[in-house]
Amino acid sequence: MRFVYLCNVLLLAAAAFGQTTCSKPRVRRAWSHYSAEEKALYIDAVALSMKNGYHQRFVEIHMEPTSEREAHGCLFFYWHRAFLFAYENMLRSLDSKYACITIPFWDYATIGSKFQAGSCKNMLDCGPLLKDFGGSLPRGRRALSQSVNGAGFQSDNCVSSAMTKYFCQSTSAFTSKSCYNCMPRNDWSKVSVPPDVNVLNIFNNILGASQPTLSSVTSGVQYGTHNMVHAVLDSVMGTFASPSDPVFYSHHVKQVQENFKINTIATVDAMHAIYYKCIVGADSLKADNSKVWSSCRNYIGKTIVPGDIIAMKVGETGTRTQSIWTATSSPIYKFFKDLKQTYPDYADISKLGYSYDFSDTALDGMYTNCKKFKPSKSLFLEEMDEKKHHKHHKAKKAKKEEGSVEKDCLSKEFDWIDEATTLASKYYTDPSDVYNQVHIMTCVYYNECRGGVYDYSDEFKENFRVEHGPPCKxxxxxxxxxxxxxxxxNWEKIMLKHYQCDSPSEDF
Structure with missing residues (x-):
């Protein structure tokens, strides 16, 4: 009875936030758990959104200066949460067969553990989602100079796939039927997986500070893993035209990976959900509450207050733009019209018609114990009984061999974290100091043994207004x-016990 009541509450909340007709609660799932049929359905929906001229209009919102300034400021989490809701509404509206579609999430932590263990060599090799979304191509004789909605950049190639074959770079190009019909991308087989992608760093970003605030957590997540992924994929993903690439949406949604008996959660949206539950708790949403609100200025220099309407303007660069909340003539207005329009409405996911199930996952201990959380192998690899396993693993299993590789890599990473934190605890008493030491060790290992640690390009720094390098750099x-x-x-001995180092320096 309680379950039925909860489902009804979620469905009512979903209706209030613009969900199209679907009898199921809105639950986002890992791409790796999609069946072949589910993958094809999602790919078809995204392609159709491009063919119908909707997709590029979302890109234009993200690029519009007033909107973009708020999207990448202190209210980063809330702005993108509203944006994703509308995009998901759009996909669901395309046909009755898409009515229950949700944006799949991308499992960073498994990718990171595989790369660190040496079982894969680069972003494309480590990330099946990238391959399924059309992959990438080697650079031709020279880089391509391309632009999306007026923003210029260079790409190694332009990928035409089942998902990207209708991509249009602007509304005017759509109208004149002069679309690229392919997705600008760099060669992802040439770039490494970023070093800052693991459970311990997620903890440091969202709960590691002695007094976490929305501002500190936003800064840690946005300028850490979030920017690193944009930077290594580069091309259009290295600009604010990044919503052009469908990878963008899976990069920003919550991620819950359930793989056999090992589960990993690592996401922009889920990070905030854990933070909200652990740090905010029952605190009310007030402008002077630094846990849930952060003061910053909008595009015209005015301090944003909780009652302000979220800045989202629609329109191609060079044309007159209009707030999407009042742009009734815009083809995508209908996907926003029933959504809430102020930032406080997007602070608590329990009021948005969806929720997270952290049980039997790698972050279950973090979500349950909050700042008392202590990484350990026993916590990460807690065995699920067969009943729980079947309850949470509804989609078809991945190939046994692939699942075994991921399990081995995650197990190796958790062994390393367990032993490293135990050793560091002999010399440091403050948990935040312990975790910081392990983070430094990981950065050194990447720099010495996994191809190096590099800075953002000057172009990326300019595009994303980044003043500092990546965390490990x-x-x-x-x-x-x-x-x-x-x-x-002697931390190196523990590291080399678990990981190989092909070309260490004399100092390692």
Whole structure:
């Protein structure tokens, strides 16, 4: 009876937030758990959204200066949560067979563990989602100079696939029937998986501070894993035209990976959900509550207050833009019209018609214990009984061999974290110091043994207004200057017990 009541509550909330007709609660799932039929359905829906001229209009909202400034400011989480709801509404509206579609999420942590273990070599090799979304192509004789909605950039190639074959770079190109009909992308087989993608770093970003605030968590997530993924994929993903690529939406939604008896959750949206539950709790949403609100200025220099309407303007660059909340003549207005229009409405996911089930996952301990959470192999690899396994694993299993590889890589990573934190705890008493030391160790390992740690390109820094390098790059630079140090003797022996190092320097 309680379950039926909960479902009804979620469905009513979903209706209030613009969900199209679907009898099921809105639940986003891992791409790796989609059946072949489900994958084909989602790919077809995205392709149809491009063919119908909807997709590029969402790109234009994300690029419009007023909208973009708020999207990548202190209210980063809330702005993108509303944006994703509308895009998902659009996909669901395309046909009755798409009515229950949700945006699939992308499992970073498994990709990171596989790369760190050496079982895959690059982003394309490590990430099946990238391959299924059309993959990438090697650079031709020269880089391509392309543009989307007026923003210029270079690409290695332009990929035409089942998902991207109708992509249009602007509304005017759509009207004149001069679309690219392919997706600008770089060669993803040439780039490594970022080093800052693991459960411990997620904890550091959202719960590691002694007094976490919305501002500190936003900064940690946005300028950490979020930016790293945009930067390594580059091309259109390295600009604010990034919603052009369907990868963008899976990058931003919650991610819940359930793979055999090992589960991983690592996501922009889920990170905030854990933060909200653990740090905000029952606190009311007030402008002076730093846990749920952060003051920053909008495009015209005015301080944003909770009652302000979310800035989302629709229209191609160079044309007169209009707030999507009042743009009744816009073809995509109908996907926004029933959504809430102020930021506080997007703070608590329990009021948005969807929820997270963290049980039997790698982050279950973090969600349950919050700041008392302590990484350990027993916590990560807690065995699920057969009943729970079948309850949560509804989609078809991945190939046994592939699942075994992922399980082995995750197990190896958790073994390493367990032993490294135990060793560091002998020299540091504050848990945040312990986790910081393990983070530094991981950065050094990547720099010495996994191909190096690199800065953002100058172009990316300019596009995303980034003043500092990626987290691990800053760590390596600090070590070189003597501004920080690893205070844990013989940590290298534990690292090399679990991971191979092909070409270590004399200092490693």
């Amino acid at each position: 800053r760590v390596i630079d600090d070590l070189a200057r003597g501004d920080c140090a690893i205070g844990v003797p």
